[in-house]
Amino acid sequence: MVELVNRPYAKAFETFATARPEVLCLSADLTSSCEVDGFRDRHPDQFLSLGMAEQNMLSFAGGLAMQGFRPFLHTFSVFLYRRAYDQLINSIAYSNRKVRLMGFLPGITTPGGITHQAIEDISVMRAIPNMTILETGDATEVETVLEVADAIDGPVYVRVLRGEVPRLFSTPFEFNKLRTLSEGDDVLVVTSGVCTEEALRAAEPLKARNVGVHHLHVSTLKPFDRDGLIKAARGKKGIVTLENHTIVGGLGSLVAEILAEEGLGVRLKRLGLQDTFAHGASKPYLMKKYGLDASALTNAIGQLLGRDLDIADAEFETARLDAVHSAQKAEAL
Amino acid sequence: MSIPNCQTTEDVAAGIRRRVFLHSMRNNGGYLSQACSAAESLALLYNEVLKLGEPTLPKVPLPFAGVPSAHNPDAFTGAGYHGPFAPEYDRFIISPAHYALVIYSALIQMGRMDEHALDHFNRDGGSVEMIGAEHSPGMEVTTGSLAQGLSMGSGIAWARKRKGEPGKVWVYMSDGEFQEGQTWETLAAMSYHNIDNIRVIVDVNRQQCDGAMSSVLDLGDLPARVAAFGATTCSINGHDLEAMRDAANSAEPGKPLVILANTSPFQGMPYLQKRFPRLHYVRFKSKAEREEMQTAIAADLGVDLAEI
Numbered sequence: 001m002v003e004l005v006n007r008p009y010a011k012a013f014e015t016f017a018t019a020r021p022e023v024l025c026l027s028a029d030l031t032s033s034c035e036v037d038g039f040r041d042r043h044p045d046q047f048l049s050l051g052m053a054e055q056n057m058l059s060f061a062g063g064l065a066m067q068g069f070r071p072f073l074h075t076f077s078v079f080l081y082r083r084a085y086d087q088l089i090n091s092i093a094y095s096n097r098k099v100r101l102m103g104f105l106p107g108i109t110t111p112g113g114i115t116h117q118a119i120e121d122i123s124v125m126r127a128i129p130n131m132t133i134l135e136t137g138d139a140t141e142v143e144t145v146l147e148v149a150d151a152i153d154g155p156v157y158v159r160v161l162r163g164e165v166p167r168l169f170s171t172p173f174e175f176n177k178l179r180t181l182s183e184g185d186d187v188l189v190v191t192s193g194v195c196t197e198e199a200l201r202a203a204e205p206l207k208a209r210n211v212g213v214h215h216l217h218v219s220t221l222k223p224f225d226r227d228g229l230i231k232a233a234r235g236k237k238g239i240v241t242l243e244n245h246t247i248v249g250g251l252g253s254l255v256a257e258i259l260a261e262e263g264l265g266v267r268l269k270r271l272g273l274q275d276t277f278a279h280g281a282s283k284p285y286l287m288k289k290y291g292l293d294a295s296a297l298t299n300a301i302g303q304l305l306g307r308d309l310d311i312a313d314a315e316f317e318t319a320r321l322d323a324v325h326s327a328q329k330a331e332a333l
Numbered sequence: 334m335s336i337p338n339c340q341t342t343e344d345v346a347a348g349i350r351r352r353v354f355l356h357s358m359r360n361n362g363g364y365l366s367q368a369c370s371a372a373e374s375l376a377l378l379y380n381e382v383l384k385l386g387e388p389t390l391p392k393v394p395l396p397f398a399g400v401p402s403a404h405n406p407d408a409f410t411g412a413g414y415h416g417p418f419a420p421e422y423d424r425f426i427i428s429p430a431h432y433a434l435v436i437y438s439a440l441i442q443m444g445r446m447d448e449h450a451l452d453h454f455n456r457d458g459g460s461v462e463m464i465g466a467e468h469s470p471g472m473e474v475t476t477g478s479l480a481q482g483l484s485m486g487s488g489i490a491w492a493r494k495r496k497g498e499p500g501k502v503w504v505y506m507s508d509g510e511f512q513e514g515q516t517w518e519t520l521a522a523m524s525y526h527n528i529d530n531i532r533v534i535v536d537v538n539r540q541q542c543d544g545a546m547s548s549v550l551d552l553g554d555l556p557a558r559v560a561a562f563g564a565t566t567c568s569i570n571g572h573d574l575e576a577m578r579d580a581a582n583s584a585e586p587g588k589p590l591v592i593l594a595n596t597s598p599f600q601g602m603p604y605l606q607k608r609f610p611r612l613h614y615v616r617f618k619s620k621a622e623r624e625e626m627q628t629a630i631a632a633d634l635g636v637d638l639a640e641i
């Protein structure tokens with residue numbers, strides 16, 4: 001059973017920020033939802049409450065950065081880039097300011113429906129020059145991403161996991177380096193964020209069927225560890241990408257671009273939202289419905305290999321269920 | 334309106350609070366304080382003010398029918414619970430989508446939705462979403478990203494005026510939405526274009542996610558600010574039905590009407606005061622905590638504990 005860490009961000013941020021006086025914590029009325037309520041209460045001098053006014057928060061942060069502060073903005077992923085996109089470009093990205101956008105509840109990890117589901121954030125952010133994009137996939141990455149983001153000379157967008165987060169990795173977040181989770185010869189599986197845990201659930205049943213899986217976890221989406229990908233992709237019978245995002249413009253697209261540019265000619269299946277909006281429902285329901293789960297992955301691998309792998313749902317390691325309406329507040333917005 | 338209805342508006346308000354309370358207790362949490370603050374204003378709108386036709390959607394909410402697209406003829410919006418689109422009828426836009434549980438309770442209380450419709454609340458594959466989506470009962474447009482409903486409502490109102498439709502556009506808002514710049518952009522546009530067939534009612538409960546607005550980003554003298562943008566502005570007690578009736582009738586030619594309903598986030602459930610300032614979403618950390626609240630609020634509302 002995988003270890004679950006409760007609110008890893010809360011503790012990591014406090015440790016990180018209190019050691020760095022130029023770091024400021026900005027919030028847009030989602031302070032406890034972004035796990036910085038304790039920080040606000042204990043370190044009010046480093047905390048700026050900007051209310052539910054995200055456009056202002058982004059441009060305001062640009063001004064703070066000009067003065068040598070390093071603002072870390074906290075709200076849900078969607079509210080960092082949709083309405084405030086113009087502010088992001090002109091107040092932050094163009095001038096390459098050191099503003100850190102900490103985005104919570106990425107993709108379909110929120111039941112809040114399309115207004116709360118950041119399903120095209122990576123696609124949009126990838127198109128912005130100067131932008132760095134990081135995505136956390138476990139508690140260790142949540143705990144160690146802050147220093148990585150802080151070291152980058154320019155704006156950074158981070159997809160952060162909150163609440164009860166599984167610990168999958170024992171080594172810290174390493175900038176622009178793919179994590180190798182398994183090495184096999186048949187297929188390459190490339191995953192990010194919460195989808196990595198899904199892919200790990202499929203590891204045993206795939207092994208039992210002698211499918212050699214080379215599994216890479218991506219935590220830096222822009223820039224991208226191109227060489228790592230090419231090395232792993234060479235000679236494979238197929239590649240599957242799995243992401244908590246639309247397949248347009250995110251991880252699947254960027255892998256496709258690299259494969260094409262290198263002329264590798266390996267077949268690729270992109271799993272993720274198939275160019276559709278989702279709707280409000282629980283995370284496990286949505287992951288199954290939109291094909292972001294372990295069984296979608298093994299089906300795709302079977303298709304690439306031309307084999308019926310015949311894996312019953314019960315064979316996948318039990319999915320971790322966040323209890324709704326618990327203290328961990330899976331439902332909380 | 335042709336729905337037989339002999340409830341007083343006071344009864345509707347009490348029904349809204351009771352339904353939201355029961356649901357929140359049965360489900361270990363909910364948007365409870367919004368029922369306290371909004372019960373009277375919503376009861377007044379649905380029971381007396383809004384001119385709505387009979388619902389066009391079935392009383393038992395339909396499952397989610399897919400997102401709108403050129404290839405999905407089945408997609409629907411929750412506007413059907415407000416009746417058909419016709420020139421003589423009003424439209425009612427609910428901008429704070431997290432008030433959904435309160436809206437659903439109002440629709441049930443008014444007989445527009447089935448008595449057990451809340452059983453569908455927040456169920457996978459259903460349309461009765463926790464944060465009202467465009468397909469959720471009573472929701473006419475997508476509004477969960479706050480402070481967009483007023484702009485949509487203004488556009489609808491302008492278009493209805495141009496087409497000579499007598500029906501009005503009512504927009505329900507939360508006070509948190511007045512922190513977003515878009516709200517003020519809309520107020521300016523409504524005044525400039527003399528959009529006078531729109532009526533806005535704001536639940537000024539002085540609360541938001543982080544707690545009391547005064548501790549987050551205070552709005553100062555909200556009535557003066559809104560009035561300065563050129564709207565006819567009525568700042569009244571949002572639990573005083575008579576004051577709200579007067580306000581609802583005070584529209585002036587050439588100007589939008591904004592009613593600031595000053596409310597209490599624990600009106601009708603004084604026990605909730607204990608939770609101040611964390612009232613945005615009420616949840617329980619322990620069974621004991623839940624039972625204490627349950628007993629106290631049931632007594633406040635005159636609800637039989639066995640009903641829970």
Ligand SMILES: Cc1ncc(C[n+]2csc(CCOP(=O)(O)OP(=O)(O)O)c2C)c(N)n1
Nearest residue numbers: 029052477478479507508509540541542613
């Ligand atoms: C644009 C946008 N930013 C942030 C949020 C998250 N959010 C949901 S409700 C809310 C509080 C807004 O204040 P209000 O509606 O007055 O809260 P209430 O009185 O219901 O506590 C916030 C910040 C959102 N839904 N939309």
Ligand SMILES: [Mg+2]
Nearest residue numbers: 508509538540
């Ligand atoms: Mg409020």
